[in-house]
Amino acid sequence: MTFAATPIAFIGGGNMASAILGGLLREGLDPKLVDVVDPGAPARERLAREFGVTVHETAGAALARSAIVVWAVKPQIFRDAARAAAPHTSRALHLSVAAGIRSDSIAAWTGSERIVRSMPNTPALVGLGMTALYARSAVSAEDRNVVQQVLAPTGATLWVPQEQQLDAVTALSGSGPAYVFYFIEAMTRAGVEMGLPEEQAQALAIGTFRGASELARSSQEPPAVLRERVTSKGGTTYAALTSMDESRVADHFVQAMHAACRRAAELGDEFGRDAT
Numbered sequence: 537m538t539f540a541a542t543p544i545a546f547i548g549g550g551n552m553a554s555a556i557l558g559g560l561l562r563e564g565l566d567p568k569l570v571d572v573v574d575p576g577a578p579a580r581e582r583l584a585r586e587f588g589v590t591v592h593e594t595a596g597a598a599l600a601r602s603a604i605v606v607w608a609v610k611p612q613i614f615r616d617a618a619r620a621a622a623p624h625t626s627r628a629l630h631l632s633v634a635a636g637i638r639s640d641s642i643a644a645w646t647g648s649e650r651i652v653r654s655m656p657n658t659p660a661l662v663g664l665g666m667t668a669l670y671a672r673s674a675v676s677a678e679d680r681n682v683v684q685q686v687l688a689p690t691g692a693t694l695w696v697p698q699e700q701q702l703d704a705v706t707a708l709s710g711s712g713p714a715y716v717f718y719f720i721e722a723m724t725r726a727g728v729e730m731g732l733p734e735e736q737a738q739a740l741a742i743g744t745f746r747g748a749s750e751l752a753r754s755s756q757e758p759p760a761v762l763r764e765r766v767t768s769k770g771g772t773t774y775a776a777l778t779s780m781d782e783s784r785v786a787d788h789f790v791q792a793m794h795a796a797c798r799r800a801a802e803l804g805d806e807f808g809r810d811a812t
């Protein structure tokens with residue numbers, strides 16, 4: 537199966553659906569093969585206008601043609617959305633992007649075992665996403681290959697062997713772009729406080745993240761060595777990092793990510809199969 541000729545449905549047409557769909561259409565998927573279900577009129581209008589796909593207010597028989605169903609709804613409404621779509625999607629390969637919702641729940645709601653859970657991130661919008669994938673045992677090598685093709689236009693993919701590891705991925709790369717934006721905001725604020733115009737401070741902060749990321753990615757050295765190379769003894773970086781260590785910034789940051797990981801697991805409990 538080549539994805540360019542594969543009918544595909546999206547349940548939920550928001551940020552993540554748009555990122556994946558946009559990538560697929562850029563790579564040559566025919567928009568006539570795409571159905572999107574979203575009860576939100578503005579989302580439907582935007583998807584039809586931007587992508588030329590077929591939009592539906594509710595799930596129905598039109599979904600029966602789809603070989604792949606991408607679940608891109610919030611965890612809180614996954615169960616209701618799944619119950620509405622399940623009668624029409626029993627033959628499909630299911631790909632979920634929802635945080636926390638376990639594949640046991642998705643299997644119970646859809647009546648299917650062909651389920652891949654994924655955790656993408658929003659840089660998928662510019663083709664630089666990081667997506668981790670977990671497949672249930674019923675998923676064939678060919679299905680895995682199809683999922684990788686579907687996500688390839690959004691960036692890099694990797695498989696994790698244990699479903700629980702997706703909670704860690706969620707805390708790391710799923711939520712991670714928000715941490716980077718948080719640091720960009722803080723660095724910009726500091727630049728302004730120290731006398732720079734906001735526009736320049738923000739450009740310097742964004743460019744620094746971009747350059748440092750590329751350096752870390754392309755270098756043979758680990759990030760700790762690259763950090764040490766910036767840090768002259770008794771110099772400015774040393775002053776900043778000493779202040780961060782005194783405030784235990786790294787410890788607090790690690791704790792914050794544990795909170796995100798715990799929340800991912802809680803979402804699975806709160807909104808999963810056994811939730812009341």
Ligand SMILES: NC(=O)C1=CN([C@@H]2O[C@H](COP(=O)(O)OP(=O)(O)OC[C@H]3O[C@@H](n4cnc5c(N)ncnc54)[C@H](O)[C@@H]3O)[C@@H](O)[C@H]2O)C=CC1
Pocket residue numbers: 547548549550551552553573574575576579608609610611613616617633634635655656657658710711
């Ligand atoms: N935004 C992010 O950075 C990431 C989000 N995710 C996951 O992706 C999923 C979707 O998140 P976003 O796209 O950011 O949310 P979003 O709010 O942009 O999109 C969700 C869409 O679902 C629609 N919807 C509501 N009820 C529905 C129903 N019954 N049937 C079909 N569609 C319905 C909404 O109208 C909305 O357009 C979530 O489960 C989230 O955990 C995963 C990785 C990163």
Ligand SMILES: O=C(O)[C@@H]1CCC=N1
Pocket residue numbers: 635706710711
């Ligand atoms: O904040 C969230 O719950 C979702 C999952 C990862 C990024 N956004």
